Amino acid sequence: MTSAENLVKGGRKRSACPIASTLDILGDKWSLILVRDLLTGKQRYNQFCDSPEGVPTNLLAARLRKLEAQGVILKKPYQTRPVRYAYTLTPAGRALLPVLQEMSRWANSYIEGTWTPPEAFMSMKAKV
Amino acid sequence: MTSAENLVKGGRKRSACPIASTLDILGDKWSLILVRDLLTGKQRYNQFCDSPEGVPTNLLAARLRKLEAQGVILKKPYQTRPVRYAYTLTPAGRALLPVLQEMSRWANSYIEGTWTPPEAFMSMKAKV
DNA sequence: ATTCGTCACTTGAATATCACAAGTTACTCT
DNA sequence: AGAGTAACTTGTGATATTCAAGTGACGAAT
Numbered sequence: 001m002t003s004a005e006n007l008v009k010g011g012r013k014r015s016a017c018p019i020a021s022t023l024d025i026l027g028d029k030w031s032l033i034l035v036r037d038l039l040t041g042k043q044r045y046n047q048f049c050d051s052p053e054g055v056p057t058n059l060l061a062a063r064l065r066k067l068e069a070q071g072v073i074l075k076k077p078y079q080t081r082p083v084r085y086a087y088t089l090t091p092a093g094r095a096l097l098p099v100l101q102e103m104s105r106w107a108n109s110y111i112e113g114t115w116t117p118p119e120a121f122m123s124m125k126a127k128v
Numbered sequence: 129m130t131s132a133e134n135l136v137k138g139g140r141k142r143s144a145c146p147i148a149s150t151l152d153i154l155g156d157k158w159s160l161i162l163v164r165d166l167l168t169g170k171q172r173y174n175q176f177c178d179s180p181e182g183v184p185t186n187l188l189a190a191r192l193r194k195l196e197a198q199g200v201i202l203k204k205p206y207q208t209r210p211v212r213y214a215y216t217l218t219p220a221g222r223a224l225l226p227v228l229q230e231m232s233r234w235a236n237s238y239i240e241g242t243w244t245p246p247e248a249f250m251s252m253k254a255k256v
Numbered sequence: 257a258t259t260c261g262t263c264a265c266t267t268g269a270a271t272a273t274c275a276c277a278a279g280t281t282a283c284t285c286t
Numbered sequence: 287a288g289a290g291t292a293a294c295t296t297g298t299g300a301t302a303t304t305c306a307a308g309t310g311a312c313g314a315a316t
Contacts, residue, residue, distance in 0.1 A: 107146030
């Protein structure tokens with residue numbers, strides 16, 4: 001049984017289709033890139049900026065806010081003076097791993113010139 | 129070995145990351161909805177229009193064009209007089225099934241009020 | 257032979273989102 | 287005092303999306 005605090009906030013859904021509902025939350029060019037970065041250990045704003053895709057900073061801030069509001073990620077200060085924030089995945093966020101693994105598998109099979117992810121990533125199990 | 133005609137055309141990639149590359153092709157609100165519809169048997173323009181999400185027709189035409197250009201779907205007339213078109217998935221398109229299955233699983237676990245897809249869909253194997 | 261309906265789109269106008277560059281705030285370090 | 291870093295915000299112009307309506311080819315019905 002999934003407890004209520006582990007659920008994302010769906011907001012307004014286009015339909016009750018699970019695929020459409022997922023896309024309502026994550027269906028854009030940047031959200032899953034951030035989830036990828038979080039799954040591979042990045043935690044801080046500037047680390048996301050440094051990813052090779054080069055997310056615009058205003059979009060980065062907007063996506064982080066949105067994903068936090070939806071319960072996919074968590075933001076909390078890990079130090080004061082000066083205050084610095086760490087972003088982490090919620091259980092719901094971590095559970096996206098299989099989606100990203102399947103995307104990777106697909107891309108490696110059908111898009112030329114994509115990196116093969118580290119074996120560690122592909123064989124990782126989401127511990128929720 | 130994947131033969132060249134089964135590859136999608138990546139276009140300009142933000143990076144060689146397989147996840148980012150997948151999102152370059154499919155990272156929007158509508159593309160995977162269309163793939164879902166195609167996987168579940170829809171083939172024609174008006175059938176896509178009828179899906180409960182209500183894709184705007186100009187976007188539908190644009191997405192069909194884009195996905196065809198990228199090698200995810202195929203468009204061909206299935207009758208003349210009057211000419212009518214059927215859209216189908218290429219092997220690359222059919223291979224997206226596991227991605228959609230994982231999205232469904234995720235949504236069913238973490239988004240309240242999503243439909244459980246038919247067992248037939250969840251246990252389906254992509255025959256590429 | 258005109259009208260009606262269907263299919264597969266296109267067009268236009270309003271609104272929203274995006275990318276890119278620059279600026280801001282709070283703090284530390286030298 | 288001045289430079290540097292982290293985490294954003296703001297402004298501007300380009301692009302994309304939504305919504306509504308229109309188009310053209312054809313076939314069937316009146």
